[in-house]
Amino acid sequence: MKLDYLAKLDRQILSFEIFPPKHGTALQNIDATLEVLADLKPDFISVTFGAGGSAVNSKTIELASKIKNTYAIEPVVHLTCLNYTKDEIRGIMKELTDNGIENILALRGDVNPDITPKKEFFYASDLIRFVREETGDRFHIFGACYPETHTEAESRAKDIHHLKEKVEAGATHLLSQLFFDNAKYYRFLEDIDVADIHVPIEAGIMPITNKAQIERMLTTCGATLPEKHRRILTRYEDNKEALFDAGLAYAVNQIVDLLTSGVDGIHLYTMNNPRLARRICDAIRNIMAVRG
Numbered sequence: 419m420k421l422d423y424l425a426k427l428d429r430q431i432l433s434f435e436i437f438p439p440k441h442g443t444a445l446q447n448i449d450a451t452l453e454v455l456a457d458l459k460p461d462f463i464s465v466t467f468g469a470g471g472s473a474v475n476s477k478t479i480e481l482a483s484k485i486k487n488t489y490a491i492e493p494v495v496h497l498t499c500l501n502y503t504k505d506e507i508r509g510i511m512k513e514l515t516d517n518g519i520e521n522i523l524a525l526r527g528d529v530n531p532d533i534t535p536k537k538e539f540f541y542a543s544d545l546i547r548f549v550r551e552e553t554g555d556r557f558h559i560f561g562a563c564y565p566e567t568h569t570e571a572e573s574r575a576k577d578i579h580h581l582k583e584k585v586e587a588g589a590t591h592l593l594s595q596l597f598f599d600n601a602k603y604y605r606f607l608e609d610i611d612v613a614d615i616h617v618p619i620e621a622g623i624m625p626i627t628n629k630a631q632i633e634r635m636l637t638t639c640g641a642t643l644p645e646k647h648r649r650i651l652t653r654y655e656d657n658k659e660a661l662f663d664a665g666l667a668y669a670v671n672q673i674v675d676l677l678t679s680g681v682d683g684i685h686l687y688t689m690n691n692p693r694l695a696r697r698i699c700d701a702i703r704n705i706m707a708v709r710g
């Protein structure tokens with residue numbers, strides 16, 4: 419089912435993001451995770467896609483089909499374009515249709531110095547335009563957005579201008595990059611409102627439960643870490659369980675504040691960790707149930 423209807427809900431949206439198991443790992447191993455995630459009844463589960471390399475990406479589609487057919491949750495397939503030709507994207511779109519998948523997150527993908535781009539798509543908006551031209555309304559198209567500005571953007575204003583191009587090209591729903599400072603997100607919402615971008619936007623939240631993870635995230639995604647979160651990492655970095663609890667509590671606080679402020683929805687980067695997703699959902703269950 420296409421996820422267009424989410425824009426008309428009288429409640430806030432909750433979605434999860436997962437990644438396919440690493441190369442060589444069977445897809446069956448993810449069932450224990452999916453059982454828990456499906457039981458939490460998200461509005462959809464999105465599945466990441468490599469920036470290049472078909473072996474991993476066929477797993478994305480296989481996993482999305484499993485989410486749909488075995489767990490009855492609507493999947494969203496991430497699709498990157500920098501390292502694909504138009505013909506290859508046509509092939510992927512056919513595979514998606516053959517598997518009954520109707521929702522995609524259209525992305526450029528990160529530049530990988532080891533892979534030469536195919537130079538048929540340069541930006542996510544090129545992919546969105548192409549998918550619309552080739553398939554009309556067959557897919558509900560999501561786009562990515564960056565509350566703290568994309569790391570390669572010329573300026574914040576230009577980044578927002580290009581975000582508007584994505585929406586004009588046919589993206590009707592946005593998922594945000596992860597962030598830890600809600601004030602930055604609220605400022606972003608104001609800026610995109612001024613830019614006349616009016617589609618549902620979900621706030622990307624990633625609970626940080628180990629130190630290696632945060633260092634990797636901060637270098638690649640450009641999110642800033644508030645002092646309050648930094649203190650958590652410093653104090654509990656050598657105590658796995660304490661760090662898990664503190665990182666989780668920080669994320670729950672962030673989510674409660676966002677929901678209370680009336681955001682459209684929460685996109686939870688689950689890191690394939692069902693325990694984390696369950697603890698968060700338990701903490702916000704009654705808040706998520708509020709209508710209006």
Ligand code: FAD
Pocket residue numbers: 465466467468469496497498523524525526527528529540541542543562563568569570571572576577578580584593594595596622
């Ligand atoms: P774009 O929207 O194309 O923007 C990229 C840069 O180009 C920005 O700086 C933008 O300002 C600039 N730009 C856009 N249009 C123009 C233009 N016309 N002229 C000049 N500059 C322009 N990566 C993966 O590989 N796999 C995934 O599964 C994945 N999932 C993600 C999920 C979410 C929710 C998010 C937020 C990111 C995800 N990414 C994923 C990362 C993403 O691929 C990178 O952030 C990538 O660097 C940018 O992708 P984009 O689609 O936002 O690019």
